[in-house]
Amino acid sequence: MKARNKPCALGKATRAIHGGGLDNTVYGEVSVPIFQSSTFAFPNAAEGAARFAGKSSGYIYSRMNNPTVNALEENLVILENGYSAMATATGMAAVSTALLALLEQGAHVVSTDSLYGSTRVLIENELARYGVRSTFVDTSNVENVRKAIRPETRLVFIETPTNPTMKLTDLRAVSEIARGAGAKVVVDNTFASPYLQRPFEHGADVIVHSLTKFVNGHSDVVGGAIVLNGPELHQKIRKALNLYGGTMDPHQAWLILRGVRTLPLRLEKAQENAMKLAAFLSGHPKVTWVRYPGLPDHPQYEIAKRQMDGFGAMICFGVKNGLEGGVTLMNSVELITLAVSLGGVETLIEHPASMTHASISREEREKAGILDELVRLAVGCEDFEDLRKDLDQALNEIPQAPDAGR
């Protein structure tokens, strides 16, 4: 398929389905085979030398390059309208490799405050051991980014929409501020996926993904990727990935390639369900507030319309009775699965205050907007009516008692 040569000429669904393949098929196979081989034979010594010297593009060793992994990487380049992509073992391998490649001792990072938990710990605690400094601000107000930038700021790391608070950051405005300060912009595009948001179109330099979520979409594999918008950083990051070793395995790549083919279909269905569920929740007596980018009362609704092609499948909302109300809801859902993660075909529900963010003090949590009453819903592709009924019966289990939690 020649989609790889003309990525921009085709629609988003066509790109997801046809993007990334082999130069030559072996038997005319339609699915990309799993090249489960750790190493690749050289036809002769001169060719081996040429591959190591970068003068021939043949394969060497699967930590460095593999045809199945390459096919997935090409697909991601085409979806993000980027220059190159590197698949990684997990989303965290993408985040850590990109940060380790782009930062050095004394460097400073400005970042979204309610980041994916592990990313925040990595920047704040782990990279600090190597002399990297960091400032976490609410990037939904870009003035906070401008104020946080220092002469030694090398990176601005943005997550939009944020997990679990569903705040949006104006990527174009942040990119302009960062460029003016000589800093690169890295965007974690996991929550939106390239089907709904392509950060390079808004000035970002690097995109990281947890492919575990919407891109793979079936809750059956972990994986990640780093995508670049030009050749400038490619060698540096590729080298770091080879050295730190967080590369993807061909079987993982094959599963994710199979998953990405249906990303458009899944996301269209899931976000249609999410829009209807957000409206239903907004009117429910046991729900105190709803935050979904597709609701006109979302504080960054205008940014969502400008920056995203759709409002996505993630919702957060508050329930009556704070912590206890959240716990009751978790224990009362029947169809919806009580689990962390997101982006699969099945709907998942999670209560950050008693689960993912329970180790953080309530005070710290509240500062980041992670209230006791906050529930995160990762909407899947089931029939809307079944999801609505399950949420309704589970919410009705929350007692009507006065709000004692907060």
Ligand SMILES: *Cc1c(COP(=O)(O)O)cnc(C)c1O
């Ligand atoms: C899940 C997730 C990650 C980490 O990805 P893994 O595949 O679990 O390593 C990073 N960022 C966001 C926004 C995520 O949701």
